[in-house]
Structure formats: structure tokens, C-alpha cells
Amino acid sequence: MIFAKKCQLVPDLPLLRVSPIGSDDLLPSAPFQNGAAGLFVAPALVPLESILRTKELYLLAPSLPDYERENRALVARVQAQADLLESQLRIRAEEIVLQKLETLKQSERLRLVSYRLMQTQDEERRRIARELHDSSGQILAALGMSLGAIRLHAIQSFPQIVSVAEDGLELVRQLSQEIRTTSYLLHPPLLEETGLPEALRWYTQGLCQRSGLQISLDISEDFGRLSHEMELVIFRIVQESLTNVHRHSGSKNAMIRIDRDSERVLLEIQDEGKGMPAEKLSEIQSQGSGVGISGMRERVRQFEGELSIQSNASGTTISFAFLIPKIVNRVAEIGTGSPGLSMAASA
């Protein structure tokens, strides 16, 4: 079957020559006669390649039956086919939309699960930190006093064991220090009591001492308070980023800048290390990456934030932007922003 712009009898031959056209020119009722246009049926003898090759088609001119009626029947069949196709397409399109929705729902569920996992992890860290600090710390303090008592008695009666008691006391001192550091790293108590600047200062000073990394921290003294969740997220991101700088970058320095206005918090962590391998960087930028970075990304997402990473041979810069939830803003502005209030407001 072909739609023809023009048909022409070929002299001396029982052939009809037609020029193919687009369907918009369709005149289905055109009769078979010279110069007519319309829908024609090619008998099976006509090879289709000739349509493709020459853009023309030679039709055998048969003894003509009622083309008009056949054309109408054909058009009806074509129309029925087209209707069927259209409805199949519509169903398929609906299926695709549903599948997309389902995928969205699933990724939303996954996000929720990972958010809850992180929350649980934070709660668990907090519990272990408290347990370590309060319980083990208390026992060690008591042990220290027992050894201290032994030392005092020994000074009077058994001078030969004074040094043994003092060795024991030194071990108690070291262990107390380690337990306190581990506990504070698991959950920084200063964060809840005094807020980000103080907690970050404590953390970066400690990391300087433990790792030798030179860290500059640029955060205003009057940075103010955010919701507890947000302060914890920022603290954890700085913690994670500096751990990465220390472990992977080879940099001796790290710079942290934190700034805020009433709507947003901007955080930037920069090092002067060897940069990330191009492969790793593109993997991270395409969002499929290690646990550390995807954990950060998930934390940022809680606050409709953005994460961007630039890295080359002279260092890496990770930048974060967070939106401050509106109600917390207002609480902070009227100057009554207790962590409890902010938490409730942002929940």
C-alpha cells in the first residue's frame, strides 16, 4: 500500500507510475486515473526495495475493482490499527509513569532508612560515649584515689613501693585521658552545652595534637546557635572531612571556614594535598561513592543542602551549603534559641 501524490499510466505497459508522498497529502478516495492522487495498493509482486531506492513505485495496473470501497476499508483498518497502537502507547506511558513513581517512592524509602540509620548511629554513639565517660571514667577516678591512698601510706611506711603506686597512677592518668578523648569524639558534649564554635575549636585542637595536621578554623565567635541536629551534622561533616584530609590527602594543612546569615550556613574544608584521583572524583561527583562521602551527602540532604567538591593536584576543597529551617531562624532572631526549642521547631 502506498500513498501517492500523482499517478500516471505508463504508455504501452500495464503499469501505473506513482510518486510517493507524506500522509498529510492523503486523499483516500482518489480514483485510479491519470494525474489522480490517493491511496493505492501495490500487488505483492512489487518489490518494496524499489520504493526505498527510487522513491518511486511502479504498480501493476490491474483490472480495477472498486478502489474507493477498498480504500475506505483499508483506511478503516489503518485507523483501527492506529487506535490500537495509540491506546497501547497510552497504557505503556502510564506504566512508565507508575514505574517512575514507584522508583521515586523506593528511593525516598531508602533515603528515609539511611537517615534513620544515621540517627540511630548518632544515638548509639551518644549512649556509648556516656557509658564510657560516666561509668568507666568514674571507676578509673576511684581507682586513681585508691592508688593515691596507697602512695600516701607508702610514703610513710613503705617507701620502696611508692614508685610502683606512682606508675599505676600514671597509667590511670593516661587511660582517663584516652577514655575522655574517645568519649568526646563519639559524642562531643560541648556541642550541646556551648555550640559549634567551642566544640569545633576543642576538636580541631585535639586533632592537631594527635595527628600533627595544622588546622585553621575560621568561625565567628557570635556564630550563634542552630538546631541540635544541624549542629551535629556540621560537626560530623567537619570530623569526617578532616579524617579524610589526614588519611588520604597527604596535606599538612587544613582550612575550615564556616559562615552564616539568617537563611544559610556555608561550610568549606580545604586542604593542600595531592588531590583526588580523577576516577575517584568523577565517581564522587556522579554520586556513587564511598560510605564517607555518601554519608555526608545524606546528612546534607536533611537540610536541603548542597555539596560540591573541587580537586586537583594542588588540593581539594569541599563546600557545603545548608538551609536553616525557618522556625529555628525566628527563634534565633528573637534571642531565645535554646537547643530544645530549636529541636522541637525543626523536627
Add this chain to the structure above:
Amino acid sequence: MMRLLLVDDSDLIRRGVRSLLSSQTKWEICGEARDGAEAMLKARELLPDLILLDVNMPGMSGLEVTRLLRQELPNAKILIMSQHDPQRISTSALGAGAHACLDKGRLYVDLIPAIESFE
């Protein structure tokens, strides 16, 4: 002889302080309390010269007890003991009326000199 009231909810810490001070004959631990309310009762009853007070107790916190003690026993010295780094609470502890703040983890070094400084 200087008389001390020892306030801490941890038996371990109270026992530790007792054994640490056992070699000191010039001071006497005249009583112990496990929380703020008991501390107030014992303080009124025993009128100690010095109160060794844990900052973190169930019920009233050490800082609240400090404020009450300052009103009721203005002459008693108050030494706060904290499981956390004492720098973190020293401002509020001194503000509440305590005379000094000690790190529990370092009591074996710091407690005796601190008490001596009040003699």
C-alpha cells in the same frame, strides 16, 4: 580539725575519697550524702567547714545545691567535683558560689592540695 561533708551519688567515688583522705589526720569526713536533698539535710545538721560536691547528681544538680548552700551556710567552703573537664563548668560553678572546681579523674593529685588551700 576541718570537717568535710562528702556528696556524690557514686559509692565508688565516696569510697575513693575516703581512702585518699584516710592518711590525713587533720581533716575528718563528718558525713556523706547521695543527692542534693540529702546534702542539704546533712549540711544543716552537721554544719561542715567544707563540702565536697559532685556536680552531676540525680535530682538537684550540684550547681543548684551550691546556690542553696551559699545562702544557708555562707561560711562553708564548697569544692565542686566534675567527671568532665572542669574548665567547662568552672564559670557557672564559680558563679553559683563554689570556691573551686576539680576534675574527678585527677582527684588523686588535686584533692589534697585543694583542701589544704582552705586551711
